[in-house]
Amino acid sequence: MERRLLQAGRQAVTQNRAVTEYKIRAGEYTATITAQAGALRELRHRGRDLIVPFPEGGPIPDYRGIVAAPWPNRIADGRYTFDGTEYEVPVNEPERGCALHGLVFPQDWTLESHDESSVTLSCTPEPTPGYPHTVRIGVEYRLSGDGLYSRVTASNAGATAAPYGVCPHPYLVAGPAPLDEWILEVPAGEFLEVTPDRLLPKETRTVEDHGFDFRSPRAIGVTEIDHAFTDIAFDGAGQARMLVRDPGGTGVGMAWDRTCQWIQIHTADKQPPAPNRLGLAVEPMTCPPDAFNSGVDLIRLEPGATHEASWSIFAA
Template sequence: MTEYRIRAGEYTATITAQAGALRDLRYRGRDLIVPFPEGGPIPDYRGIIAAPWPNRIADGRYTFDGVEYEVPVNEPERGCALHGLAFPLDWTLESQDESSVTLSCSPQPTAGYPHALRVAVEYRLADDGLHSTVTAENVGRTAAPYGVCPHPYLLAGPAPLDEWILEIPAGEFLEVTPDRLLPKETRTVEGHGFDFRAPRPIGATEIDHAFTDIAFDGGGQASVLVRDPGGTGVGMTWDRTCQWLQIHTADKQPPAPNRLGLAVEPMTCPPDAFNSGVDLIRLEPGATHQASWSIFAV
């Protein structure tokens, strides 16, 4: 598998051509994300860029501009189309220097998604962490539905995930069906086990939900912070283009490794937005869309 290594200050990162994925990110030799082995395959979508939709499309079916479409279901146990079309592709190198790399891909238009997009991701390391920007351009002749998110699993430190102290600046979460994780309604976190507005241990709480009503600061940024009781930690910051945030405690049934890291996925739209239309981006011919986020040591 072709991959690219970048470094700046006390940070290093490895990005793979497959899926344009972040394979590892380290600060002073400490892993900030759950890595995956060199040479692939990529387990659990770790570090990928999910585009042109994040999360799920129910039954792989949706309607856009009055036309019904169907994309392949790649999550058969839930009957959903998961994480877009870009992750199976080998992305093309656009530029690279010691501290940054830019890759791009152009998913082939299909009957289920007959739109021509070019998606590029820039990974740039600096003294304050890893900064990522995804730019999508509609290079076709038809308006396209679009959404995007990253898919890192953050690592606070060596203690079990249950002991990590989590802070999520979100006032609402999206209740989902237990079997398929499809949207039902947004609910306040007030009085609920998903209220992490004040930092507290994750405990035994299992999360695979989208959050919204996010508190952005005066500079238009929001941050999730997760700390190990031993004193290390990791944070992720993103901008207002992502009004949704998927959090997943990586719960697995034996013999799969359980709760290895915390998936933190700033999303431009919620699950099944291709059907609900909620915060769905309409990318007109010739138009571009940009979303950015950063990961840093705490």
């Protein structure tokens, strides 16, 4: 059953309204998902946080745990051209002049189903001049003894083709040691170089002989990362896995399939007094940053078409 959390007088309450949450459990895992943003608020294994949580009721800091759709990452200046028509969506990252993380995260998502180990939510943003499409986004969260499986389904219920991309946005927690000491392994041979001021794409580069080469496990150290990686090594079953471990022996990992040929890694660097390097953002993406402009791996969602992407988080 859904659980309503009314916390009058707290900043966490969004617009003085109740916030609905759904708890699920299986084996040694528990998770909490919010109707607000369809976000993963907590994920624990044996009581240990696998992601950086956020407070009950929101607001959601740093987009933690959201579903970023219908585009992941950013669109430069909030402007793009699709099928010969120019569009403009709101800029919500004013310091970089970009439209960040899509349209569905501010929404309250609708419950489709909920049982002890799973919950499914959906959201259909109203068409706007900047994105005049009717795309229904559904997210399934399902726990098992192996971890949390997530699947996002996008269905175009409109009459015109729509540009589309998606990613999750969890901040992983390997353990109690500082992030600098965590041991990271990412099976990616290339990264996307970006401009230092706006983090907009320049060109892909090999990780060979670069500080971003984590194909073999090693400590993150003082390396600051907020980049997309590609040339990902998938196994025979079409799965890729990344791992991050605490020197004390705990760890967490993510797995994803070939629908996500990119993965954003971010060491969550902040300037004081903001909390610095609290967790490692890991975002399997169907397309790179600013794909609405570059067209790289951009999904063209035709009327009546459906797209699915999935990933999992597990204790390691």
